[in-house]
Amino acid sequence: MTDPLALSVLGAAALTEGIKFLYGQATELLRRRRERRDEAAALEVEPAEVPELDGELRLPLRADGAVLERVEPDLKELRRKLQDYADGVEEVASDDRGLLESADAVRRLLEAVYGQRITFRGEQRAASGPVVEGGIDVDVVAGYVAAVRARAVTGGATVRASVRANEVAEGAEVIGVDVDRIGG
Incomplete structure (x- = not known):
């Protein structure tokens, strides 16, 4: 707020x-x-x-x-x-x-x-600038989940992610933010 x-x-x-x-x-x-x-x-x-x-x-x-x-x-x-x-x-x-x-x-x-x-x-x-928000709220993760997945986040962007998982299966992945490149 x-x-x-x-x-x-x-x-x-x-x-x-x-x-x-x-x-x-x-x-x-x-x-x-x-x-x-x-x-x-x-x-x-x-x-x-x-x-x-x-x-x-x-x-x-x-x-x-x-x-x-x-x-x-x-x-x-x-x-x-x-x-x-x-x-x-x-x-x-x-x-x-x-x-x-x-x-x-x-x-x-x-x-x-x-x-x-x-x-x-x-x-x-x-x-000022773009805001990227993502959220996950799951009971069971059996594979891959990401709240925010992006190739690039350029300057000025704000990224927020939240993750809640009750159970993550063996070999599964839970990611808040998955970014290949940040900045220009």
């Missing part, structure tokens, strides 16, 4: 740009979702302007339609809470706990939809 107050370390200008970015991403994503509700293809969004990030987003941003469908009502509600700040009607203050919580909630929903972390420069959290 992230701390919404992590955003409070940003200066007013950086926080304002961050909120504008989050609001803009949520708006564009919801607009495209409405326009393409019947299409099975993943939505791609190329941000018009990206604020200074710690790390790098993999562009274009590709939305997971199933995740977006689940979080859409919450994203709509939280996006509305950022509207006046993003439009410059209200002044952004780094000590406004409600604003910070709303902005962080929008960020966490966007991170879930895009499968990437969004971290603004100056925050004390993991860098």
Whole structure:
């Protein structure tokens, strides 16, 4: 769980740009979702302007339609809470706990939809970039299982794996992360 107050370390200008970015991403994503509700293809969004990030987003941003469908009502509600700040009607203050919580909630929903972390420069959290997660929860392993198996994990990606197996048969393998190469 992230701390919404992590955003409070940003200066007013950086926080304002961050909120504008989050609001803009949520708006564009919801607009495209409405326009393409019947299409099975993943939505791609190329941000018009990206604020200074710690790390790098993999562009274009590709939305997971199933995740977006689940979080859409919450994203709509939280996006509305950022509207006046993003439009410059209200002044952004780094000590406004409600604003910070709303902005962080929008960020966490966007991170879930895009499968990437969004971290603004100056925050004390993991860098922006792709997140690879995998998990195994089985009773018996008779062969080979890996929570995450990849040929390469390039810079900026965060990999998380969890494994639970009640029994591993003789000669069987249980692997959390199986990667051929990490880095470029």
